[in-house]
Amino acid sequence: xxxxxxxxxxxxxxxxxxxxxxxDHSLEFLEMAMKRDYQETVHNSDGYGKAQRECGDTxxxxxxxxxGELTAVSYDIRGCIFxxxxxxxxxxxxxxKDISGASRIRDDQIIxxxxxxxxxxNHCATLALKAFxxxxxxxxx
Numbered sequence: 001x002x003x004x005x006x007x008x009x010x011x012x013x014x015x016x017x018x019x020x021x022x023x024d025h026s027l028e029f030l031e032m033a034m035k036r037d038y039q040e041t042v043h044n045s046d047g048y049g050k051a052q053r054e055c056g057d058t059x060x061x062x063x064x065x066x067x068g069e070l071t072a073v074s075y076d077i078r079g080c081i082f083x084x085x086x087x088x089x090x091x092x093x094x095x096x097k098d099i100s101g102a103s104r105i106r107d108d109q110i111i112x113x114x115x116x117x118x119x120x121x122n123h124c125a126t127l128a129l130k131a132f133x134x135x136x137x138x139x140x141x
Contacts, residue, residue, distance in 0.1 A: 026115035032092070033085040040074045049134025051127050059083055059128050061090075061135040068098050075131075082121040086128040089113050094132075103136050105129065 022030070040062075047063030057079030064072035073094060075087045089110045094102040110125040111117050117125065 024116070028089075029085055029114045029116045032088040032114060033081045035084075035088045038074045038088065038091050039076060039084075041076045042072075042074055045135075047135040047137075047139040049131040049136070049138060051131035051134065053079075053123070053127055057083060057124075057127065059087060059131045061087075061132045063135045063139060065099060065139050068100070070094060070097065070099060070102055075128075079127075080121075080124065082117060082124040083128055085114055085117065086110050086125045087132075089125075090128055090132050099136060099139060103133065105132070 025033075041060070042062035042064070045062035046065045048060070050058065050060045052058040058077070059079060060076045062072075062074045062076075063070060073091045075091070077083055077087060090105060093105050093109060093113065107122070107125040107129050110129065111122055
């Protein structure tokens with residue numbers, strides 16, 4: 001599991017506290033990080049987007065749409081738990097929105113929803129959103 005250290009000041013002495021993944025992350029983060037309900041490859045999707053980082057992390061989004069409405073969203077990832085959390089958050093934020101509304105989702109909204117996404121992992125929100133927006137843009141093609 002992910003281990004982080006936090007330094008606390010205690011009466012002039014430094015004391016290290018290990019980050020407890022299960023107790024120190026928000027419930028929102030844990031739910032989105034562990035959820036796999038929408039993880040699947042769709043071979044005949046209406047919209048498709050893919051983004052990859054230099055490290056090899058890759059995310060793909062598959063969209064189904066009808067009359068300007070998203071009817072299904074799924075993703076596939078070869079990457080970390082933080083990218084899973086961001087992908088599921090995008091799907092949650094897109095629920096009930098039309099294509100235009102879904103295209104207005106921003107990475108700061110993803111980060112805010114998750115509450116405890118480590119700052120050094122904010123690039124995961126950007127990566128997931130890049131693939132999602134590519135999928136949305138391909139719906140127009």
